[in-house]
Amino acid sequence: MHPVSHQHHTTYVHDATACEECDLLIPATPLEVGQASCCPRCGHTLSRHLPQQELRPISYGFAALIMFVLANAFTFMSFSAKGVGQEMTFLQSITTLVDEGYLFLGAVLSLTLIGLPLVYMGSIMLVLWRVDKDLHSNALRSLGRLLCRIKPWLMVDVFLVGVLISLVKLMGMADIKMGLSFWAFVGYTVLLIKMISSLDQMWLWQRLFGPTEERDIDPEAGALESGLVGCHICGALSEVGSHSCSRCGGKLHARKPGGLNRTWALLFTSAILYIPANVYPIMDTVFLGDDSPSTILGGVVLLWAMGSYPIAAVIFFASVVVPLVKILALFWLCYMVQRGNVTSPLGKLKLYRMTEFVGRWSMIDVFVVAILAGLIRLDNLMTIYPGPAAVAFAGVVLITMVAAMSFDSRLIWDLQQGERERE
Numbered sequence: 001m002h003p004v005s006h007q008h009h010t011t012y013v014h015d016a017t018a019c020e021e022c023d024l025l026i027p028a029t030p031l032e033v034g035q036a037s038c039c040p041r042c043g044h045t046l047s048r049h050l051p052q053q054e055l056r057p058i059s060y061g062f063a064a065l066i067m068f069v070l071a072n073a074f075t076f077m078s079f080s081a082k083g084v085g086q087e088m089t090f091l092q093s094i095t096t097l098v099d100e101g102y103l104f105l106g107a108v109l110s111l112t113l114i115g116l117p118l119v120y121m122g123s124i125m126l127v128l129w130r131v132d133k134d135l136h137s138n139a140l141r142s143l144g145r146l147l148c149r150i151k152p153w154l155m156v157d158v159f160l161v162g163v164l165i166s167l168v169k170l171m172g173m174a175d176i177k178m179g180l181s182f183w184a185f186v187g188y189t190v191l192l193i194k195m196i197s198s199l200d201q202m203w204l205w206q207r208l209f210g211p212t213e214e215r216d217i218d219p220e221a222g223a224l225e226s227g228l229v230g231c232h233i234c235g236a237l238s239e240v241g242s243h244s245c246s247r248c249g250g251k252l253h254a255r256k257p258g259g260l261n262r263t264w265a266l267l268f269t270s271a272i273l274y275i276p277a278n279v280y281p282i283m284d285t286v287f288l289g290d291d292s293p294s295t296i297l298g299g300v301v302l303l304w305a306m307g308s309y310p311i312a313a314v315i316f317f318a319s320v321v322v323p324l325v326k327i328l329a330l331f332w333l334c335y336m337v338q339r340g341n342v343t344s345p346l347g348k349l350k351l352y353r354m355t356e357f358v359g360r361w362s363m364i365d366v367f368v369v370a371i372l373a374g375l376i377r378l379d380n381l382m383t384i385y386p387g388p389a390a391v392a393f394a395g396v397v398l399i400t401m402v403a404a405m406s407f408d409s410r411l412i413w414d415l416q417q418g419e420r421e422r423e
Contacts, residue, residue, distance in 0.1 A: 011049075018235075019039040020232050024219075025223050041413075053207075060270060083377065097370055097386060100373070102339075104389060112155040141248050148232075166371040217237075223237065255414075271327055282296050282299065283387050297320065335409065340415055352409050
């Protein structure tokens with residue numbers, strides 16, 4: 001199938017689809033440049049008609065790659081105290097963890113800061129560059145599915161906030177200077193965010209493989225009750241019982257199989273890990289031979305005592321409150337769905353969206369530890385080592401992210417449908 005070009009039209013018509021968050025059927029909608037299509041029931045944004053959707057991601061991608069190379073070519077940060085100094089490159093924040101035996105943390109940083117962002121940028125640029133040329137359709141589908149799946153795991157912006165918090169922690173201890181690579185990393189982060197926001201997922205699939213077949217749908221009905229299932233990757237509608245999407249090749253399920261049980265299991269695992277993450281030291285500071293381990297709460301108290309109230313509040317909120325609230329919120333949502341509670345579905349969905357949005361920001365403390373451990377290695381004067389809680393805390397963050405992805409928000413609206421049918 002040859003792609004249908006929309007690049008010369010000011011109006012883009014997105015296909016009929018089903019809202020991935022509440023399962024309401026949405027008819028094909030024409031959009032002018034700058035307009036967005038949203039679900040009338042839950043407000044979820046389905047598609048945006050962005051200007052120059054083929055050129056902008058490629059431009060941002062090439063610029064981001066240049067910034068990434070520069071971010072690894074020079075000094076990232078330098079630290080000096082009592083006449084002794086230390087410089088750190090960007091990669092040293094990862095290699096130090098590996099050298100200290102924290103292979104899991106090193107792998108997490110490597111993937112979220114380097115591997116997955118590079119794959120994401122390369123895939124977008126390749127797909128858009130070859131969009132009107134010959135490229136095997138299976139390769140296009142595989143790259144497109146890959147883009148959608150790795151997007152939530154890109155954490156360069158979280159790492160940048162971690163760098164800024166590290167600066168505040170160190171300013172009272174020594175002289176800190178930012179190298180050229182730091183400013184290149186800022187550019188890399190901004191350009192990657194711009195690249196992500198300049199591409200619409202539904203437009204991309206329609207641009208690659210053309211619009212789906214027209215369907216007569218009831219815009220007030222859910223997809224499942226109409227015998228249809230919406231693809232979470234490309235938005236195409238298929239008949240219930242279809243095993244794979246005819247457009248993108250992704251697996252189709254009317255509801256995530258075993259989603260609720262999987263979410264329960266992941267939540268219990270993260271709740272167990274939350275205890276050692278807050279009891280054990282997250283980093284260990286050795287100063288003139290004196291060993292001073294510090295827990296997450298201990299670090300918050302220290303920042304507060306230093307007068308860094310905003311940073312202490314950010315760390316406390318992101319590293320203590322957010323993981324706990326996210327676990328409790330998902331527990332409550334699973335319990336409400338399992339017992340068949342039908343009240344306030346939109347309120348439940350908004351709570352779920354909040355847990356999805358804030359989840360990855362809890363990685364700030366892990367990144368702070370990585371930066372400090374990579375930078376402060378002054379042998380006889382002062383050295384910082386990552387603590388065992390860093391591994392447990394990273395596990396809490398990653399597992400709760402997977403738990404949120406496993407939860408099927410459409411189950412909330414299924415309860416409403418069942419209530420209406422009983423009435």
